[in-house]
Amino acid sequence: MARTQPDLNTSPHVSDEVRQTTCYMCACRCGINVHLKNGKVAYIEGNRDHPVNRGVLCAKGSAGIMQVNAPSRLRAPLKRVGPRGSGEFEEITWDEALGIATDWLAPIREAAPEKLAFFTGRDQSQSFTSFWAQGFGTPNYAAHGGFCSVNMAAAGIYTMGGAFWEFGQPDWERTKLFMLFGVAEDHDSNPIKMGLGRLKERGAKVIGVNPIRTGYNAIADEWLGITPGTDGLLILALIHELLKAGKIDLDYLAHRTNAPVLLDDDGLFQRDGEGRPLVRDRTTGETVPFDAQNIIPDLRGADTVFTKLIERYLDPQYAPDAVAKRCGIPAQKIKLIAAELARVAFDEAIEIDQPWTDFRGHSYDKMIGRPVSFHSMRGISAHANGFQTCRALHVLQIILGSVEVPGGFRFKPPYPKPATAHPKPHCRVTPGQPLDGPHLGFVHGPEDLCLNDDGTPARIDKAFTWENPMSAHGLMHMVISNAHAGDPYQIDTLFLYMANMSWNSSMNSAGVMDMLTDTDENGDYVIPHIIYSDAYSSEMVAYADLILPDTTYLERHDCISLLDRPICEADAVADAIRWPVIEPDRNVRGFQSVLVDLGARLKLPGFINEDGSAKYKDYADYMTHHIRRPGIGPLAGWREGGDGRGDANPNQIDRYIENGGFWMEHIPNEALYYKPWNKAYQDWAVAKGFYDSVQPYIFQLYVEPMRKFQRAADGHGTRQPPDHLRDQIRQKMDPLPIWYDVNEEDQQGSDEFPIHALTQRPMAMYHSWGTQNAWLRQIHGRNPMYIPTKLWEANGFNTGDWARVTSPHGSITVPVAHMAALNDHTIWTWNAIGKRKGAWALDKDAPEATQGFLLNHIIHELLPPKGDGLRWSNSDPITGQAAWFDLKVKIEKVDAPAEAQPEFPPQKSPVGQGPDKLTWKVGE
Numbered sequence: 001m002a003r004t005q006p007d008l009n010t011s012p013h014v015s016d017e018v019r020q021t022t023c024y025m026c027a028c029r030c031g032i033n034v035h036l037k038n039g040k041v042a043y044i045e046g047n048r049d050h051p052v053n054r055g056v057l058c059a060k061g062s063a064g065i066m067q068v069n070a071p072s073r074l075r076a077p078l079k080r081v082g083p084r085g086s087g088e089f090e091e092i093t094w095d096e097a098l099g100i101a102t103d104w105l106a107p108i109r110e111a112a113p114e115k116l117a118f119f120t121g122r123d124q125s126q127s128f129t130s131f132w133a134q135g136f137g138t139p140n141y142a143a144h145g146g147f148c149s150v151n152m153a154a155a156g157i158y159t160m161g162g163a164f165w166e167f168g169q170p171d172w173e174r175t176k177l178f179m180l181f182g183v184a185e186d187h188d189s190n191p192i193k194m195g196l197g198r199l200k201e202r203g204a205k206v207i208g209v210n211p212i213r214t215g216y217n218a219i220a221d222e223w224l225g226i227t228p229g230t231d232g233l234l235i236l237a238l239i240h241e242l243l244k245a246g247k248i249d250l251d252y253l254a255h256r257t258n259a260p261v262l263l264d265d266d267g268l269f270q271r272d273g274e275g276r277p278l279v280r281d282r283t284t285g286e287t288v289p290f291d292a293q294n295i296i297p298d299l300r301g302a303d304t305v306f307t308k309l310i311e312r313y314l315d316p317q318y319a320p321d322a323v324a325k326r327c328g329i330p331a332q333k334i335k336l337i338a339a340e341l342a343r344v345a346f347d348e349a350i351e352i353d354q355p356w357t358d359f360r361g362h363s364y365d366k367m368i369g370r371p372v373s374f375h376s377m378r379g380i381s382a383h384a385n386g387f388q389t390c391r392a393l394h395v396l397q398i399i400l401g402s403v404e405v406p407g408g409f410r411f412k413p414p415y416p417k418p419a420t421a422h423p424k425p426h427c428r429v430t431p432g433q434p435l436d437g438p439h440l441g442f443v444h445g446p447e448d449l450c451l452n453d454d455g456t457p458a459r460i461d462k463a464f465t466w467e468n469p470m471s472a473h474g475l476m477h478m479v480i481s482n483a484h485a486g487d488p489y490q491i492d493t494l495f496l497y498m499a500n501m502s503w504n505s506s507m508n509s510a511g512v513m514d515m516l517t518d519t520d521e522n523g524d525y526v527i528p529h530i531i532y533s534d535a536y537s538s539e540m541v542a543y544a545d546l547i548l549p550d551t552t553y554l555e556r557h558d559c560i561s562l563l564d565r566p567i568c569e570a571d572a573v574a575d576a577i578r579w580p581v582i583e584p585d586r587n588v589r590g591f592q593s594v595l596v597d598l599g600a601r602l603k604l605p606g607f608i609n610e611d612g613s614a615k616y617k618d619y620a621d622y623m624t625h626h627i628r629r630p631g632i633g634p635l636a637g638w639r640e641g642g643d644g645r646g647d648a649n650p651n652q653i654d655r656y657i658e659n660g661g662f663w664m665e666h667i668p669n670e671a672l673y674y675k676p677w678n679k680a681y682q683d684w685a686v687a688k689g690f691y692d693s694v695q696p697y698i699f700q701l702y703v704e705p706m707r708k709f710q711r712a713a714d715g716h717g718t719r720q721p722p723d724h725l726r727d728q729i730r731q732k733m734d735p736l737p738i739w740y741d742v743n744e745e746d747q748q749g750s751d752e753f754p755i756h757a758l759t760q761r762p763m764a765m766y767h768s769w770g771t772q773n774a775w776l777r778q779i780h781g782r783n784p785m786y787i788p789t790k791l792w793e794a795n796g797f798n799t800g801d802w803a804r805v806t807s808p809h810g811s812i813t814v815p816v817a818h819m820a821a822l823n824d825h826t827i828w829t830w831n832a833i834g835k836r837k838g839a840w841a842l843d844k845d846a847p848e849a850t851q852g853f854l855l856n857h858i859i860h861e862l863l864p865p866k867g868d869g870l871r872w873s874n875s876d877p878i879t880g881q882a883a884w885f886d887l888k889v890k891i892e893k894v895d896a897p898a899e900a901q902p903e904f905p906p907q908k909s910p911v912g913q914g915p916d917k918l919t920w921k922v923g924e
C-alpha cells in the first residue's frame, strides 16, 4: 500500500527582511544577519561574508534575540528619589535628564574640569568617548583596560608594537605548533575557535598552558596545568633552554630587533646626534645608526643588548630543574617543549616565493617562516608580575624569529605601531578649556609621567605615576576608592558607562558599595554626583543619581573604527558599524548620541560650530562627518576620494549597510609579512592613513624607557620617585624581562592561605552581559567552586557540599564541585554569574542570586598591611593592572547555608521583576 508522506517544510521562512550588522554579545564583533518578521527580531545567524566569523555564530550571538527582549532593559531616564543604593527612582524626560547633567557638569568645567571622572567599561567607542573627555578638559578618563589586560597590551606595544587578540593573530593557515598561555574560552571567541578548527584539520599541535583545563585547553593536544603566577618563570626557562641549545634565529635578531643596539655604561642606548640608536655594522665594523642603508647589524660585542640578554637568561636560576617545582611542571617536560619549539621553528621552516624589501634596502626573494605561534590572554596578565611575564613571552617569540613571518604571529592593521608612534599621556588642565592632548598613551621616561608640579598625581586613578608608571589604559578599578578617600583630590561627578562597578567589575564589591553611599559630616555623599549609563538594570544602577538609559546593540549606531579597536585581519584592513536594525520601543537613546548632545550643551570644542550651534545631530552624524586628521575620520571605507583617506561622504553609512555592515581591503601580497620592516607595507599603511609617514622600527627586546625609570630611582635626573618607591622601581622596571614571586612579596601567599583562587569567563557569558538573557541563563545559572582532586579528598568533600573560602580580606561560603583537570593548588569558578537580589529583573530566588557567587568579595584593591605603615596596591607595579589572579585562600568544609554567603539586601529595581514566562510567537 502506498504511503503518503506528510508535506513538511523543514526550513520555513522565519523572516520577511534580513538586516546585517555587528554582534555585540561579546567583544569579538562578528557579522550577523538579523532576520526580522513584522519589524521584530525573529532569528540571528552569522554573516558568511564577514571577515571576523565567516558565518560562525556562538551561543551568545544567537541569543541576541533574548537580549533585545530582556525584561531588565531600562525604559526611560531616571532620577534618584530614595537614598543611594535603595534603587528608588522616578522617570524623567530626556530634556530634564540632560539638563541635570549639564547643570552638574558645566560649572566644574569652568572651575576645575578634573572634578569630573569619566570612565567607561567594555565599550567600543573609546576614540569617541576620549575625544569628548578631552574636549571637556578633565584628565580623568579611561576605559576598563586597567582591570582587564593592560599588561598584555602594554607589554606587546612596548616590545613589538602590537599584542594579542585585537592587535594580531597566529598565522592560522601555516602555523604548525601553537601554544596558548592563560586563555579562557571566551577570549577571542569565534575567531580563535575557527582558528583552532583549522589547526586541528591540518594536524598542527596545540599546547595549552593554564591551571584549568576547560574550553580551548580541553581540546589542546597537551595541557600544562601550571601553578598560577609562574608562567613568566616557565617562559624564561624555555628561553634558557633555547639559548643553551643555540636554537635561536640570529639573523632575525640582528635585522629585526634591538639585539645589536649598543648600550652605554648607564644601560642606555648609544645614539647619534639625531637620537637614533647605534649598532655596529658587521661588514665595516663601523658604528652606524640602526636604520642606515644596507648595513648588517652585528650582535657581537660586550656592549650589545644581545650579550646582556644571553648573560641574563643563561643564568642557572632559569634552568628547568630550578623552576620546575615552582611552576608545577616537570623539568623534563619543559626541556621537551623547548626542543619541540626549536624543532618546528627551525627544522620545519617554511618559505613563500614572495620577494620583498626591508627598510634598510635589503631585497629578499623569499619570505622565510618559523611556523610556531603563541596566544595569551588575562591568565598571564592579571598578576602583579604580569607585565614582565607578557614581555617574556614576546622575547620567546622573537628569539625564535616567529613574529610577522609566515607560520608565526602576525599583526592586524593598523598594527604594528611602536610605542613611539602612540601619543604620550596628557594631563594639563585649564579651566574652561580642553585637555592639552589625549589622556592615555605610552611614557618614555619619568618626564612623561602625569604628575603635578609638586609631584602629586594629576589623575584621580593615579595612572602614570611612580606607583605604576606605564599604566597605558588608566586604572578604572582605583577610581572609586581614590575618589572616596579624596586621594589625590576630591571629585564632584563620577560619570560611568557600561561598567558594573558596584558588583562584578570591582574588587572588594561590598567596600565599593559602602564608598558609593558614604556621607561626610554634613550628611552629603562623599562622591557628590554619580551619572551612569547602561542598557540594563544592573547592580550599579541603584548607586547612581542620574541614569541615562542606553539602547541595546541592535537599536543603535556604533563605529568599530581604525582609530580604536577595529576588526582587521592579518591579511586585511577592515572596520565596521552597527546601525538600528530595529527601533527602540522605550524612551532610551544610544549613549554616544547622548554624549554628542551633552557635548553641544556644554559647548565642548569639536561638538559645536563657530556660531555655537550643535555640530552633529547624533552619533551617526559624527561617524560620518567627524574629521580627526586631514582625510581621516572614524570610518575608513567609502570616503570621498577613496578608502582610508578622503573627505567625509554623507552616504558612507549607507554604503556600509549595503556591504553587510563592514568595509575591508586586502593587504598587497608583497606587504603581507614582515610589516614593521617591509617597505611595501609601510607605504601601504601611509596610503591608508594608519600613520602619516613611514615608520619602520625594530623590536625592543630591551625597553630603554624602563632603564630610565631605574636610573631615576638611583638618583639621576630632575624627576625622581619618592623614597618609599625607589626600590620597587629599581627592581621591577628591569629593561629585560624578569620574574618575581608576587605571593612571597605581598604576603597573600603566607602559610595561612596556601591555595590559589581564580575565575574564568565561560564561553556562553560575557561578564554580566548575559545575565538577563533567558537562553544563556539556562547554560550558566549558578557557579560552583571547582576543587582539584587532592584538595577534594583532603577536605573530605562530597557532591553537594559547601565550603567556606577565606582570603586575607574576607570569606565566602559557596557550593563546591570536583574537577580533576586542575592544578593541585588551585580552585576556581566562573566569573560574574552570581547576582545581587533585585538586579537584572531576576526573581529574588533565581539561582544566580541564591547559589551564584562572586570571588570579587574576597579580593581587595589593596594588599594586606606589610607592617611598613603603607597599604600597597593589589596591582602590577609597572602598569597598575589589577592583580585579580594573585588571590590566595584557604578552604574548609561547612554545613550548607540556605544561600551562598555573603548575602546582600535586595535592591529595588527601577524595572521591577520580569514575568515568570516570556513567550511570543514570531511575527505576531
Ligand code: SF4
Binding pocket: 023, 024, 025, 026, 027, 028, 029, 030, 053, 056, 057, 058, 059, 060, 061, 062, 189, 190, 191
Ligand atoms: S563570538 Fe559570539 S558573542 Fe562574540 S561577537 Fe561573535 S557571535 Fe557575537
